[in-house]
Each structure stands twice: as structure tokens, then as C-alpha cells.
Amino acid sequence: MTMTHAEAEELLGAYALDALPEAETRRLEEHLAGCPEHAAAAAELRTTQSLLALTGDEVQPPPGLRQRITQAIAANPSQSRTAAGSAPADVVPTRRGSRLPRWAPRRAYLAAAAAVLVSLGVGGVIGYQLSASQQPLVYTFQGDPTRAPGAEARLVYLKDRRQAVLTVSGLPRLTAGHIYEIWLIKGGVPVDEGISADPNGNVAAAISGDVPRFDQLAITVEPGEQQLPTTTPILIGNLRTSSA
Amino acid sequence: MSGEPDDRDGEMAAQLKRGEATAIESLYDRYGRLAYGLALRILNDRNAAEDVVQDAFLGVWRNAGSFDVSRGSLRNWLLSVVHHRAIDRLRGTAKTRREAQLESIERTAGMPDPWEAVALDLERKQILEAFQQLPEAQRLTLELAYFRGYTHTEIARQLNLPLGTVKGRMRMGLEKMRSFLQARGVTP
Numbered sequence: 001m002t003m004t005h006a007e008a009e010e011l012l013g014a015y016a017l018d019a020l021p022e023a024e025t026r027r028l029e030e031h032l033a034g035c036p037e038h039a040a041a042a043a044e045l046r047t048t049q050s051l052l053a054l055t056g057d058e059v060q061p062p063p064g065l066r067q068r069i070t071q072a073i074a075a076n077p078s079q080s081r082t083a084a085g086s087a088p089a090d091v092v093p094t095r096r097g098s099r100l101p102r103w104a105p106r107r108a109y110l111a112a113a114a115a116v117l118v119s120l121g122v123g124g125v126i127g128y129q130l131s132a133s134q135q136p137l138v139y140t141f142q143g144d145p146t147r148a149p150g151a152e153a154r155l156v157y158l159k160d161r162r163q164a165v166l167t168v169s170g171l172p173r174l175t176a177g178h179i180y181e182i183w184l185i186k187g188g189v190p191v192d193e194g195i196s197a198d199p200n201g202n203v204a205a206a207i208s209g210d211v212p213r214f215d216q217l218a219i220t221v222e223p224g225e226q227q228l229p230t231t232t233p234i235l236i237g238n239l240r241t242s243s244a
Numbered sequence: 245m246s247g248e249p250d251d252r253d254g255e256m257a258a259q260l261k262r263g264e265a266t267a268i269e270s271l272y273d274r275y276g277r278l279a280y281g282l283a284l285r286i287l288n289d290r291n292a293a294e295d296v297v298q299d300a301f302l303g304v305w306r307n308a309g310s311f312d313v314s315r316g317s318l319r320n321w322l323l324s325v326v327h328h329r330a331i332d333r334l335r336g337t338a339k340t341r342r343e344a345q346l347e348s349i350e351r352t353a354g355m356p357d358p359w360e361a362v363a364l365d366l367e368r369k370q371i372l373e374a375f376q377q378l379p380e381a382q383r384l385t386l387e388l389a390y391f392r393g394y395t396h397t398e399i400a401r402q403l404n405l406p407l408g409t410v411k412g413r414m415r416m417g418l419e420k421m422r423s424f425l426q427a428r429g430v431t432p
Contacts, residue, residue, distance in 0.1 A: 018389070044422065048422045048425075050320055050324055052375065053324065059277060059284050061294065061297060062290065066276065072302055194306075198336075208310065
């Protein structure tokens with residue numbers, strides 16, 4: 001199952017262009033985690049890929065778009081962030097509203113974590129800390145048997161970066177106007193960690209801070225982003241082992 | 245024509261980090277046309293492009309606290325968000341239309357920072373030139389993957405080519421672009 005060096009060599013271009021199916025991506029990332037040569041090549045190719053965005057023409061957007069964006073921001077004061085440099089050392093509920101890196105832009109973390117995740121051969125034990133103290137913490141969770149049967153979540157915490165990466169697949173499809181919302185819970189208090197509206201029931205998110213200090217991870221389906229959950233989680237798992 | 249990333253970008257990034265909503269307006273005024281052009285090129289649908297651009301700007305607003313200007317330009321970040329959201333949307337909506345079954349792709353996973361090693365003063369003209377100088381077969385392959393969201397197997401099927409050929413063109417195309425730009429001092 002492990003990808004050979006030669007196989008990986010062939011796939012680097014497609015990987016950089018996000019043109020690989022998921023299973024192949026995971027296998028390649030497993031290889032990249034242990035192959036600095038290919039990891040560097042992949043990073044270079046990816047950098048070049050990002051430049052393709054600049055090959056197009058500028059087009060004047062519709063006149064109302066600017067106003068819609070500014071209104072959306074004004075209507076969501078909770079989306080204001082804490083000031084730069086105030087990245088929380090302590091992430092307990094005071095972090096609410098501090099919308100630190102989570103979604104698409106944090107690809108380095110996602111890549112690293114995904115690679116580690118695969119290389120550790122994550123099993124299906126709910127909330128079980130699989131790794132040794134010097135390695136990333138890896139957790140897996142399963143969806144609620146009735147609300148999200150078959151859904152699986154994996155959370156990898158990178159201690160040195162104080163970042164976690166969450167990947168979830170198989171969530172129930174969203175109905176119109178709904179989103180998935182991710183929560184970390186400590187002492188019964190949920191903290192909003194971001195939203196996703198992937199039509200395929202998949203979520204990938206980077207979460208900043210000392211994630212293992214929280215008690216639980218949960219995902220709810222909400223009618224738009226909420227300050228607190230308004231529905232029962234479709235997936236919930238413990239971030240602490242019984243001995244923690 | 246929008247400007248290139250410069251000190252103004254750094255200033256906007258700082259304002260965004262402080263939660264100053266006016267910075268989003270500045271960002272929009274500067275790169276809104278570029279962002280919309282990219283989304284429109286991918287989606288070929290004005291309403292969908294508009295939604296994606298709005299979503300991307302809100303995403304930047306939400307995540308600005310994490311943006312590190314030393315690691316790349318605000319412009320590239322914004323455009324990367326636009327690209328991924330547009331492709332997500334394209335794949336999501338196109339899926340039912342396509343006979344071929346797309347495999348679900350975790351779009352946001354598995355990508356090193358695209359802007360880390362990129363100089364802030366990349367010139368679009370040279371980047372476009374780098375793309376245009378590619379042999380047509382490579383350019384088409386990159387176009388289908390990057391702007392149409394096709395996987396390598398889909399491209400191979402559409403063009404009736406061996407998969408290995410497509411993989412090779414993807415890598416060669418990117419490497420040629422890089423070499424072209426390196427020779428002109430655009431990328432390190």
C-alpha cells in the first residue's frame with residue numbers, strides 16, 4: 001500500500017495541481033512525510049501552481065458586490081478578530097471570536113498533519129491518543145450512529161506549531177441554508193472553531209491553540225454560523241484520554 | 245490594473261489583523277477585479293463568481309489574524325482562497341453533470357504554503373508569459389486541472405491520453421513555468 005519513490009515521483013505534478021483523487025493524495029502524503037526530497041519538490045511545484053491565479057484578466061465585478069461584502073462584515077461583528085500578536089496562549093472560552101487560522105489558507109499544517117496522520121496508521125479508536133509524547137497527537141472520532149452514521153473525523157495536533165488539523169468525511173449532506181460548525185468544548189463551554197458548507201459532507205480545518213486542553217470536539221449542523229450550538233452534535237468525541 | 249503586492253498590502257494586512265473593516269474595502273478596491281476575474285474564469289457564471297468572491301473576502305476577513313505578511317502576499321492568499329472555493333463549487337455542481345464519477349477530494353488538505361517562497365513583487369505579465377510560452381499540450385493540461393478542476397484521470401479520459409502522459413505534462417508544465425520565471429529573477 002505504501003507508495004514507492006518512483007510512483008510518488010510521477011504524481012508530484014498532479015498533486016501540486018490538486019488533480020489527484022483523495023486516496024492517492026493520502027498515499028502520496030504518507031510518502032512525502034518521510035521523503036524530504038519529494039516534499040521539497042512538491043512545495044516548489046505548489047508555489048508555481050499558485051502563480052496560475054495571476055494569469056487571468058481582471059474583470060469588473062457587479063456594482064453591488066462591494067457593498068454586500070462590507071455589509072456582511074458589518075453584520076457579523078463576532079467575526080472580528082483579536083489584534084495581531086494576541087494569539088492565545090490559553091485557549092479557554094475567552095478565545096471566542098478570535099478567529100485564528102482554520103480554513104483553506106493553512107495548507108502547510110494541513111499537509112503536514114495529513115501526512116503524519118497517514119504515516120501513523122490511525123486506527124478507529126474513539127478519542128484515543130495514539131502517539132508518543134514527542135509525536136503529534138492523533139485522534140479519531142465517529143459520527144453519531146443516528147445523526148451521522150458512517151462519518152469519520154480525524155484530528156491531528158502538532159505540538160510544535162500549536163496547531164491542529166481536523167479532517168472529516170461522510171457527514172450527512174446539508175440542506176439549503178445550513179452549515180457545519182465545529183466546536184471545542186471545555187468545562188461544558190463550547191467555543192466556535194469555524195464553519196464549512198462542503199456539499200460533499202467533507203470538512204478540513206486547521207485549528208489554532210492548545211487543542212488538547214479542551215475536553216471535547218463536536219460538530220453541529222446550524223442554520224448559519226452561531227455563537228453557541230443550537231442543535232445536538234452530529235459528531236462528538238473526547239480529546240482527553242481517561243488517564244489525562 | 246491592480247497594483248502589485250507592496251507595502252500597501254502589509255498595511256492592509258495589519259489593519260485586517262486589527263479587525264478594521266475598512267481594510268476589506270481597500271483590499272476589494274485593489275484586488276476585487278483580479279479575484280472576480282479568476283472566479284469568473286473558473287466558473288463561467290457571474291452569479292456563482294460573485295458568491296465565491298464574497299465568500300473569499302469574508303474568509304480572509306475571518307482568518308486575517310493568522311496572516312503572516314513575512315510569508316507571502318495578501319494578494320496571493322486572497323487569490324488562493326478564491327481559487328479553492330471556485331473549484332470546490334465547480335466540482336460540487338459539475339458532479340451530477342459528469343458521467344465520470346469524481347472522487348471526493350479534500351480540497352483544503354495537502355498543500356504547502358504557496359506563497360512562502362514567492363517574492364512579493366512578482367509581475368503578472370511575466371507570469372502570464374511563463375504560462376503562455378508552454379507547449380500547448382502542457383498549457384492545456386494545466387488549464388484543465390487548475391481552472392477546470394479536473395483530476396488527472398479525467399483529463400486523460402477527455403484527451404484520450406495515457407495517464408502517465410498527463411502526469412508528465414502536469415509536472416513538466418509547472419517546472420517549465422518555474423524555470424522561465426527563475427531565469428527572469430521573478431521567483432527565487
